[in-house]
Amino acid sequence: MEEIPTYDDFNWVELPICFICPLATNKSRDLDNRWSRLRSVNSYNMLSLQVLYQPGAVIHLLVMCFILETAYGQDNRNNLFSVNMKISPIKNANEFTVEITITSNVDECMAVKVSTEDKPNIKYLSAHAAYTACVCATNNFFWDIQVSANSVLRGKAEVVPAKGICPDGEKIYPVTTYMRTTAREISVTP
Template sequence: MASLQMFYHPRAVVHLLILCLVLGPAYGQGNWNKPLSLDMNISPMKKANQFMATLQVRNNVAQCRAVKVSTEINPNIKYLSSHAIYTSCLCSVNNYFWDIQVSSNTALQGKAEVVPAKGICPDDENVFPETSYIGTATQKIIVS
């Protein structure tokens, strides 16, 4: 009981509140501010000015979430197969690919958007509640 008497002093309560405010948000704060991490990689292919674009999307939360992954339209980039837009249930890390041909020096921007999980994530998955988060990653492409 003597150890709890310190909480009857206003100064001790204020110190405890400040400690909670400092320590509380620091743990796991990055997960709420940045639920997805994106990394764009551009690899040259055998033919000149052709590249494989890979967008790695990492889920920073311990629960699955539904994401829609795409690239921004760019007049200097031609998609060799199609300008695919992927929708998937992301539980840890996924890679998304596009084969592109580039006409001049440019940049490619990949985008991952959290979307409603209905019909995307299986019903038995532990799904993180929907947020309105959109993450982007950009990579410069130099044509030789």
């Protein structure tokens, strides 16, 4: 009958967590070989991390991360512009004016394409247009619609290439892809 290793047979401090519970069916000789191989691999891998145990190295690493992040600290890539939709009723029943306001949150201009979702119960009184404009501060875009049933209207604003849209000489924000959406519920009277 083979002898199964006990808890005290191993130096558990050096063992990886995944091997703390060895299977009882393995031979003790095989376990000893596996543990010795794991110790050598583990100590080799840990040597590369011992540099981080020195306080000076950790401080240098933190300073480097801080410097790299500071270069983009004023950059507002997660919120280049804000989108606000306002829906106001017109004199006629179930007719509304949709106003989408784009406000730039950076100090540079960008070309923005603004559109609304096409829905079967929303009729555009003039045209279902998509506007493209150079937004440097705040721009407003309008649509007149007629709604036949309660609906949710979605608007979308996305940055497009500025060539031919923004005037030459304008300081253009260097981003090529960014999109925001907004939605409002429209309730109609029967």
